[in-house]
Amino acid sequence: MVARIAVQAAGEALSQQGGGEPPARFGLGTPRSTAAVHDGSARLGISLDLPYPIDIARACGEIRHYIAERVAHLTGMRIDDITVSVQRLVPGESLRRRRVQ
Numbered sequence: 001m002v003a004r005i006a007v008q009a010a011g012e013a014l015s016q017q018g019g020g021e022p023p024a025r026f027g028l029g030t031p032r033s034t035a036a037v038h039d040g041s042a043r044l045g046i047s048l049d050l051p052y053p054i055d056i057a058r059a060c061g062e063i064r065h066y067i068a069e070r071v072a073h074l075t076g077m078r079i080d081d082i083t084v085s086v087q088r089l090v091p092g093e094s095l096r097r098r099r100v101q
Helices: 002-017 056-076
Strands: 030-040 040-052 078-091
Touching: 002 030, 002 040, 002 056, 040 056, 056 078
Parallel strands: 040 078
Antiparallel strands: 030 040
8 A cells, every 4th residue: 555655656746847747748657666664664665767858866856755755644654765766768759759751
């Protein structure tokens, strides 16, 4: 359950990064999450795609912060650690090559 909430929070954080647009609109895959829960606290692992170009360190920090606050709020758990892994950088629309017709 905690992992599912973390996935939802990651999607919300990515939407904020994209100006409110859903992540799928930018070709980003669905985030994946793992959770280890013990004595009212959790350690989370989040794997996601990011749009390119982006300041990866800043974006990951903002996403990590958002997920920690959101999951803690919704579950009442203390979040001890969150590891964010970037699986893919997805070029923005302006960088994608389009087929000339």
